Amino acid sequence: MxxxxxxxxxxxxxxxxxxxxxxxxxxxxxxxxxxxxxxxxxxxxxxxxxxxxxxxxxxxxxxxxxxxxxxxxxxxxxxxxxxxxxxxxxxxxxxxxxxxxxxxxxxxxxxxxxxxxxxxxxxxxxxxxxxxxxxxxxxxxxxxxxxxxxxxxxxxxxxxxxxxxxxxxxxxxxxxxxxxxxxxxxxxxxxxxxxxxxxxxxxxxxxFGVVKPQNVLLGYASERKILWRYGPQLVGWRRTAVLIGKSYIKTFVTYTAYRFGLVQLLERRxxxxxxxxxxxxxxxxxxxxxxxxxxxxxxxxxxxxxxxxxxx
Missing domain, CATH: 3.90.550.10 (Spore Coat Polysaccharide Biosynthesis Protein SpsA; Chain A)
Structure with missing residues (x-):
């Protein structure tokens, strides 16, 4: 119509x-x-x-x-x-x-x-x-x-x-x-x-596939700021801590992949x-x-x- x-x-x-x-x-x-x-x-x-x-x-x-x-x-x-x-x-x-x-x-x-x-x-x-x-x-x-x-x-x-x-x-x-x-x-x-x-x-x-590493890492840093600010009141401290931990793991994996030239492993859909x-x-x-x-x-x-x- x-x-x-x-x-x-x-x-x-x-x-x-x-x-x-x-x-x-x-x-x-x-x-x-x-x-x-x-x-x-x-x-x-x-x-x-x-x-x-x-x-x-x-x-x-x-x-x-x-x-x-x-x-x-x-x-x-x-x-x-x-x-x-x-x-x-x-x-x-x-x-x-x-x-x-x-x-x-x-x-x-x-x-x-x-x-x-x-x-x-x-x-x-x-x-x-x-x-x-x-x-x-x-x-x-x-x-x-x-x-x-x-x-x-x-x-x-x-x-x-x-x-x-x-x-x-x-x-x-x-x-x-x-x-x-x-x-x-x-x-x-x-x-x-x-x-x-x-x-x-x-x-x-x-x-565009894999993003520039500095942008990915900056996004994860902002992600943790969001979780610290809003997570406790929305899902409680325990769940917030789990999500923040996952964010740090993603940061480590991303940094390691770029450090050793394995960036294609990060391209997920x-x-x-x-x-x-x-x-x-x-x-x-x-x-x-x-x-x-x-x-x-x-x-x-x-x-x-x-x-x-x-x-x-």
Whole structure:
């Protein structure tokens, strides 16, 4: 069902896109915005000190719904996410990362879900996993997480979050937990928020495999800070101690693997499910629709020489 059959005056959605040197992946992210079946949106792009050509390309977009904000500084993702919350003028705010893309029906489905469920503060979705060549290879299955899930890895697909603006602005991101700001966000709001989950994969999450060791170790350090702060009141001291111990073990294993050149052993996909032929066809169809979306001001840049514009 298309959105125009659901409402005559659809509420505005602010799509927040933090950007830092996204390279060729930016093309698909932006095109997936313009491919949306939902008609009422604005795109707020906040740059975090990019040094590639992404800013130049973003500034070529000729559409009043798109705002590109930059101060030339490197402040980090949590800071930029909060900047998006401050700049948003929509009734809803949708998260997105610059190396991912959205299914064309993403906003339509999520907004309709929140309007039909006024008691919910936000909603996330399932996702297709894609590689660096836009090839789908797995599903991120969506389900309502347990407290154990939220403490262990965040529980929800953060990048597919769409939330009511008033609630989101009352719950900004902390700057104290680098590489784990999403987990801290969901842990902190666990007892106060009502977040729904759409099982449908409406987001395409790009998988890069093994992450830089310093980022992994920084994430584990933030993980332990989160557990120390929130664990005792949520699961008690004994369970908190167990989780912190596991975090130290993961830190040791990660450090050892990098120290001895065994990084490939760290590449695990525990939450992914295999794609069947039907799912694969749906994913490829959505990616083709995104690839064909036109972005005003980008026409002269399109062509086979632009890696980010290649279709699957």
């Amino acid at each position: 298309r959105w125009d059959s659901l409402a005559k005056n659809p509420p505005l959605v602010t799509i927040g896109l933090p950007v830092y040197n996204p390279g060729p992946f930016l093309s698909y992210a932006i095109r997936s915005v313009f491919a949306q079946t939902y008609p009422s949106w604005e795109l707020v792009v906040v740059d975090d000190g990019s040094t590639d050509e992404s800013l130049e390309r973003l500034r070529r977009i000729e559409d009043p719904r798109v705002r590109v904000l930059t101060d030339g500084k490197r402040r980090g993702l949590p800071y930029r996410l909060n900047q998006i919350l401050e700049e948003a003028s929509g009734d809803f705010i949708a998260r997105m990362d610059a190396d991912d893309l959205m299914d064309p029906r993403r906003l339509e489905r999520q907004v309709a879900y929140l309007l039909k469920n006024p008691g919910l503060d936000a909603v996330t979705t399932g996702a297709y996993m894609i590689d660096q060549r836009n090839q789908p290879f797995a599903l991120w299955p969506a389900r309502q997480p347990s407290l154990q899930d939220v403490l262990s890895w965040g529980g929800y697909l953060h990048a597919s979050l769409l939330a009511r603006r008033d609630w989101y602005q009352k719950n900004p991101y902390s700057l104290e937990y680098p590489r784990a700001e999403d987990r801290e966000f969901f842990v902190r709001t666990w007892n106060s928020a009502t977040i729904g989950v759409l099982a449908e994969p409406l987001y395409f999450y790009r998988w 525990p939450r992914f499910s295999p794609l069947d032929l039907e799912d694969l066809a749906k994913a490829q169809s959505a990616i083709r629709a995104v690839a064909q979306a036109r972005v005003p001001g980008w026409e002269i840049l399109d062509g086979p020489e632009n890696e980010g514009d290649k279709e699957v």
